Amino acid sequence: MCDLKFHGWDLASLPTAVTILTQDWDGNGPLDLRHCRIVVPTRHAGRRLRSKLAQMTAEKGSAVLSGPIVTPEHLIPLPADIADDSLVLALLARRLLRQPPAALFPDATANAPWDFSMALGIATQLQDVRRQLNDADQSASDVLALVPDEEQARWQAIAQLEDEMGHELTRLGLQDPLRARREAAHRRADLPPGTRVVVVFVPDLSPLAARMLQSMSAHHPVELHVLAPASERDRFDAWGRPLPDRWETEPLPLDEHHIHVYEQAPDETEAIANTLLEAEQHQRALAVCTPDPDNARALARHLQAENLRLYLPNGVPLGTTAPGRLLSAWLTFLRQRSCASTAAFLRHPDAQEWLQHALELDDVRDLLSEFDRCQSAHLPTAFDDLREFARDFTVLPRALEAMAQHTDTPLGSFLADIYDCRRPPPPGTRPDPLFSEAANGLASLIHSVDETTQRLSLTDEDALALLQTALPREQVFPRPDPAAPRETIGWLEVQWEDSPAILLADMREGVVPETRVGDAFLPDSLRVRAGLPGNRDAFARDLFLARALLASHPSGGVRFLYSRRAANQDPQLPSRLLLAAPDSELPARVSLLFARPALRAARPAIPARPVLQLTPPACRPEKIPSRLRATDFSAYLACPFRFYLSRILHMRPEADNARELDPMGFGILAHEALQQLEALSRATDPTAIQDQLLEQLDRLARMQFGARPPLAVVVQLDSLRQRLRAAAHVHAASVRDGWRIIRAEETLNGELDGMHLRARIDRIEQHVDDGRIRILDYKTSDAGDAPLKTHYQPQKKVWVDLQLPLYRYLYHQKNPDAEVSVGYFTLPKAATDCQIVELDFQGKNGDLYDSAIATAREVIAAIRAGCFWPPAQVRPTYDDFALLFAGQPPLIEEPSP
Amino acid sequence: MTPPPLIRNAALAASAGTGKTFALSSRYLALLAAGAEPGSIVALTFTRKAAGEILSRILTRLAAAAASPAGFAELTERLTEAHLPAFADRPAVQAALRSLVQSLPLLRIGTLDSFFLHILRPFRFEAGIAAELAIAPPLENPEDNLILQGLLERTALAPDEQRELLETFKQATFGEEKKSVYGSIARLVQNQYELARRAPDPEAWGTPARIWADPAPLLTPPVPPDWATVFATLDVQAETLQKSGESKAWEKFTAILREVSDDGTYDFGSVLHRRLYTAFTAPDGERTDIPFGRSAITLLPETQEALAPVFAYIRFLVLNRQIIRTRGLYHLLAAYGREHRRHMTRSGQLGFNDLAQLLAPGDGQIPPCRRALMDGRLDAHFRHWLLDEFQDTSLIQWAVIENLLDEVLQNPDADRTLFYVGDTKQAIYEWRSGDPRLFQRILDKYNRPSHTAIERAAPLVQSWRSSPYVLEAVNTVFGDLPDVLPSSLSALADDWNQIVGCWKADWTKPHEAADKIKDLSGHAALYLLPQSEKDAPPPSPFSRAVDLVEQLQQDIPEFERYSVALLTRSNAEGLSVLDALAAKNIRAVWAGNSPLLDNALIPALLSLARLIEHPGDTLARRHIAMSPLAASPIALTPAALAAQGRLIREQGYAGFVAQLAATLDLSKAPLELARLRTLIAIAAEFDRQPDTTALQFCAHVQAQDIAAEDTGSNIQILTMHKAKGLEYDMVILPLMERNGILSHGKRPLLIHEQDSHEPIPPVDWILAAPEQDIISTEPPLADQLAADRRGKALEELRLLYVAMTRARRALVLITTAPGEKSRTLRLGNILQQTLAPDAMPDADAPAWETGDSAWWKQAARAPTSSPPPAAPLALADLPAAPTARPPAARMASQDHVGGDANAGWPFRPEGSLARDFGTRVHDLFEQIEWLAPGDIPAFPDADADAAQLVRTFLALPANHAFLEKPAGTIDLLREQAFEAVLDGRWLSGKIDRLHLERNPAGKPVRAHIFDYKTDQTPDVDRHRPQMEDYRQAVARLFALPPEHITATLLFVRTGDARSV
């Protein structure tokens, strides 16, 4: 049997543990722990212990010769022939795929094709269940005896899966790691003779770990140390675990003033951050325990913004490290071969550095910009289409070629090629502290999936699915950061902190204690029956930890922090530890936690207003345009400042998120197809015209989108076809009415008040009878509004567009005697509304043409004067510049003229 | 002694402000008093905030009763008064409190959504979901809708599926192909997907036999008219026309018919054409003339006869188009549904709407007989159900709940209860599928004449919120809705009477103020602004409201202490009021804004994020250059942008923003600083998603709504909808009404339910609504439209009720006097008719008022001894100790890697091989204790290559000698780990082999360190620091002078041994 030793709780874990381990050391020679196998609750606790031992021995001028310091899971080394996670998952998934057990997943094929990667999804969940059971020294078949009738079928299915997986492993000459662990626990432990096993303050040994210790105790001394006074002995079981019956009603000696209740998590984070910053400033000891890793990260970010680095010992999912993201992007690319996944890969800086090196690019920006332009021009969805279109560009096709060439390269070599091109980080930036851990983790993951792939002869696709499933399951642990003066710890190691002041953050239900409510496989009642720690055990453990923590710290040294709401406003319940009050105090405690006003982050007392502004550059005289297009005027009239941004500063967005033709692209395509009408100037047969137009459209579409445009574009082209059909009728009718196109796509140049004007005209036609001229502009807007409506606002008597009046003006300048009318050839969404509408200058107050030209003169004068202010009051519906116009009113300084 | 009252199933109607939460909490407490387990009670509501209030109310009431005899008496009184069982004594209360707090994690007090998630999670496999569940964030823009992308990108669909979908889409948008396909489909899906799930039966979609009594003419295309004859007849009539205007109109008429004859797809979009249609479909015999402009053309009998088949043909065309559209819509939604299901199955990502869907009987796979399973997996047995805000419950939500609690209602004697509370007068969420009819229908379903399964509790009308004057306004308007409309609106009388009838069914009694606030001063007023006249535009209700706020700010001392709400109908209106206030330098909070972007810094940050991935984006580049970021040391060079991009990959967007924040001095810009912190938090949340892009990050941030309370103004502007559940000292309600409440009826779809008294009536038919004039010629459609219109109008009334009942002390209503000949009924009319039927419009004086306009002079009674806030955290209060920082750590050992140190090395197969190989070599050396001279171990079980290498190395006598035991007392340590603190650094390491010489007294005198390397080429300098560390550590461990320690690198591959 193991030897249970009690130590009192006046001191914290660390000094007590040091005392335990140094009791036989006289200070002469090194502290020799070679024969000790030390078991600690967490990795981080082990680290603290090693560090403390090193310090303590250093004070006596010596050092430590250490033995293994392990967490309970690593008590026993596993044999060499065990299968790794990826193999187990793949076997389970393969079995599931071959014969989906209806008892487990009744609906296997109804809603989605049942494939390997779905089966992997289920396998990972089952494997997690198995792992939990393994901790309880159980397997699925053991559980059969424990579950009620209605769950039998399901567990039988799992047990069978487990069995078959075991057999397959045996066939492969390997062992199931979970079963191997259990067998090892039951076998005589193979420790070097003379080994002393010292379990230091592990309050929640799993049944399996206990079983291992028991096996060891047959031949080796096993000491279990408990951080509690001997008088409390009967409140613990034989393995030093607090007994729920004896703890759950224990009130904590907790002063209400030491509980800080916050309105929401960011308030709590800010309070901790401010206290830490102050402590740092005054060089005061202050420990912070953040049981919730998300909040720990939030705290680290908050402090980072204040230039204080915080080291987080928490594990990071391998898939979220920088190289992990690169691999993930590449895997997605290999599996999807889509344009979007290509982008995701190209946008990874490590991929860029590789391509820059491999293709000897001067500037990797060209590559990304080319990608954006190619994407928005051709809207490819598949990689192969993208490659097709990329031919028109310079760097992009080479980059895509490089990617294509590597699709068969073994992943490890590919990543190696990429990272070999990596240059040292630029001075002033920190190297990625996780890089080498992540690189090793990825390499071994790839290696293990490769082995599984070979062993099971998986297809390439399945191998990729397996890797993608396994990637997020792995974790890497950051090395201590020498640049981080502060660190946080988890709840289970808070005892290992020797600062007299400790802030316990996230004191809420579900975190401390970690309560589980509802589970698909292991609900609490079953956990208890299976011997796994249940909710009561978790509560007892945490109550004990809190009790010991309070006992070992000066009064007021331990602070409990709780936020009523999470950052996303989800309500949070306080930890029941905070409610472990004597009956007499409970009502007041309830009131404190639930009713009394909570703390909020300090806010400025006066209503704050934003003070920072945008300071656009002044317009330099040489930038004032000397020529304008007829279409520029509406832009200026709509908003002079946006005109300045777009036409003078040439600010233009570039992106790759277009999924269909935008209105402009739609219009351009329509225009290009309609150019065909010039050749049909005399045609009156709508069918013949239609045929030509549609043929032209098909040709253009094929050029722009290739043989397989995305479905959205197919629909758009269809709409365009509809409109062109209607346009054919309208065109035929106009020919019948005597109109003939005399020029199409004609550029008119002219001058107004010394400003060079330019217009690209869709269609100039002349009437056969009287020689009248009509200038038409094709309009593909959905609504099909008449020209007067889009040009002129009668209530305000202002022009908002001058395109058509300027057409007339320019034409007149060349042909002073012509009788010219102007108008739209509209192609709106309701094809039946397709028609030619002339702009009727005759308003209520007479001819408006002169006022239009007067407006044009004003615009020209204003532009020449560099007058681009103020911006329009009304925000346009679609505003490229929306981000610049934040604030009420917009926070933009008037550019100095 | 009388037995404690029973807790019966009950439905409670509770008017605004009458303490619904209180009633619900009473019920909960009574259940506890009657001995119910806390974990067996389910209390559900709609918002997280409301859920929090319910829990805190239950706990604080129980705590107060546990704390003192007076508190106990109070609780007992309240429960008894409500005819509920009370606690026997204070110890019983204390025990209940203890049990409640111990059961905290088991309490099921929350939102319907969270409850549904809670029960779905353990049943995900049964629900057909293969992955862990995750609630997907709502979509910010259609481009992020992966399901839609899956549907619309070639990659996801087989060619025939694509063709079908294309056809479907064309049908669904028949004749209206907009340019944006994504936008159109996204909108269709957003608006109609829930309907498609409620009406999965394809027969419900556009089936003429379900809609028309005589569907025959719509079932088969009629034979096209004999057009030649038709036009000939028309030409004959044309000759009879006299006036030129008439013949022009006639020409148009025939032109239209010609187009119909051409391709049969004529669109009746314009007014003239719709009128024609109306004329066409007039009952036979009445079709004597065709309206044109102000006149009409009388049809000759021959013409009438010739036109009859034309009209039938056109009717078919027009209605068939809607039928096709409706079916197309069904197919489109079904295709989306399949894609959606596939996505859910594989990813486990669900929206909140999916939860109920997956749990509802029919679609879900969890039949009610699995109750035992459910109890087992949830470790709970739910016996008591308390449902809050019941009027907002949707049919699908009810289907889930009903499925779970039918044992309650079918087994009335068991220890199980249902209680629901709501106010159908406040049902304003029908657009979110809330169905207030459920309130009554459930009673209808379960109550039999012989047996009352659910009791209708006495409605609550006593307000704990509003002053008597506010209530007077509410009672006057809503207790007395005008039975007769002004004569100008007589056309609406029928509709209106039905609406009033519905309203009266919900309005039980006038509201009255509770005793506690009976004497509270207050004020209510209605301003009736004059109609706009030609020249001088009168004040609009908005500008009047703004003036009023300005005035109040001057009049009311300590104005900031009072909460003031300005309620508007739409977001756009709210923003315009905000602008108007800002123009007067009054800062208000817009409760719907996203203040994160209300400054110049955050938008620039988004541009930077964009620029990193899209370096050609000149907009982003120049934006940054003119922004406050230009002052930071961030460069926009390719290398600098790449470094930022890498930072994002390493630390997420949160790290990126935090890092930037550290470079900015925002001490003078507190608001910007606060926004930046919020952004960090939002970014951290965003970073949880895998594989994100800069554009997604920007869209995510732009879509954020930040809680409004941040800016600290007491004036809030919000929509009437958003105001539900909130209360303010003063409410100002400026009504800007463009449309009448009865003109809102038209929706894109006409949906007809079967006549049924079931709580969930099946959908009978659905039809894409044709033009209004066309609807009016088709009786079944017209009836449905009228019903929709009335429903919508009723909701408008409810919205007004909600808005008015938000006020505690003062309520100001502002409307414009209706025009005398106005034919539309607006909420303003109702206010005027009820409050001030005879008043003249006046912008400056109220047309009606009650109470004291200086209401603030009487202070509200201080809330009963409000408890002090929780203690703040201060460093000064913590025990002080100087920082005892653990020394900076260093690993002295390196991995067993050889070769050069390129970053790609670890990935190379050679890299991991070398690592493995190195490890194997080390293992072999570790096996060696001492070698006898000439003895070279065979390593029989070892890896052959490693063994060969080691043996070759040892074959060199000089090398062999290192492992031979020297004379004297020698300790041998292999793979020995150590910990030491040297020069303030904490050093950990593992020494491959150490020979420790001791003198006869046992004191160490000399040490030899050996380290095995498998490098391809020996490079001593590379390993020198490590060896130096070892030397120092050994010196410290054994108290040896460093010069007595040798260190030797054994390069196994090359056979070199080099001392360092």
Ligand code: SF4
């Ligand atoms: S929501 Fe309204 S009615 Fe319900 S309890 Fe709160 S204040 Fe009263």
